[in-house]
Amino acid sequence: xxxxxxxxxxxxxxxxxxxxxxxxxxxxxxxxxxxxxxxxxxxxxxxxxxxxxxxxxxxxxxxxxxxxxxxxxxxxxxxxxxxxxxxxxxxxxxxxxxxxxxxxxxxxxxxxxxxxxxxxxxxxxxxxxxxxxxxxxxxxxxxxx
Numbered sequence: 376x377x378x379x380x381x382x383x384x385x386x387x388x389x390x391x392x393x394x395x396x397x398x399x400x401x402x403x404x405x406x407x408x409x410x411x412x413x414x415x416x417x418x419x420x421x422x423x424x425x426x427x428x429x430x431x432x433x434x435x436x437x438x439x440x441x442x443x444x445x446x447x448x449x450x451x452x453x454x455x456x457x458x459x460x461x462x463x464x465x466x467x468x469x470x471x472x473x474x475x476x477x478x479x480x481x482x483x484x485x486x487x488x489x490x491x492x493x494x495x496x497x498x499x500x501x502x503x504x505x506x507x508x509x510x511x512x513x514x515x516x517x518x519x520x
Contacts, residue, residue, distance in 0.1 A: 385415050385417075385467060385469045386411065386415060386416045386417070386470045386471075386472060387416075387418075387419060387462075387463075387466035387467060387468030387470070387471050387472070388406060388416065388417070388418045388419070388471075388472045388473075388474050388485070389419045389421065389458075389459060389462035389463060389471060389473050389474070390402065390418065390419070390420045390421065390462075390473075390474050390476050391421045391450065391458030391459055391462070391475075392420055392421065392422055392423070392425065392429060392458075392476035393422065393423035393424070393429075394425045394426060394427045394429060395425065395427075395476035395477065396427040396428040396429045398476050398477035399420070399429050399432050399433060399436075399476050400432045400435070400436055401477075401479055402474065402476055402477065402478055402479065402480075403418065403433070403436040403440070403443075403445065404436070404440075405478075405479045405482075406418055406443065406474075406480065406485075407439075407440040407442075407443050408482050409480070409482055409483075409484065409485045409486065410483050410486045411483075411485035411486040413442050413443050414442075416443065416468075416485065417444040417445075417446065417468060418443060418444065418445045418446070419446050419448050419462040419466055420433055420445065420447050420448065420462075421448040421449075421457075421459070421461050421462040422447055422448070422450060422458075423450040423451075423452070423453035423454070423458060424453060430447065433447055446465065448461050448462050459473065460501070463496070463507075464501055464502050466496070468497065469495040469497050470495065470496070471496050494510070
């Protein structure tokens, strides 16, 4: 079964980070320039307690791009898997895109993102390990056309 979206799906972009002051502003700027509707997108940045200016820069980008929903998620464990889990649990999107803090996605990256979930992640309780395994298992993924 493949889900056909009548309108653009809600997309959650999750970004784990720790001390990324040199890069975080650029990735947020690139996300804000996406051709995909910003109204249907949220950005969740799971910060592992950065000691540099990462959080200040994120806050400045929140102010610079008010049309883009950007949220900071605390990641006290300071490891990427925990960051991803925290961000996924806080996400609202039907689709989840994982992105690195030092990535610079093309302006059409979200619009033409090539993987879809057969059953949207929003249908799972991703705080449960078993449901995470089902949601992100390869059998629940298919290319978008």
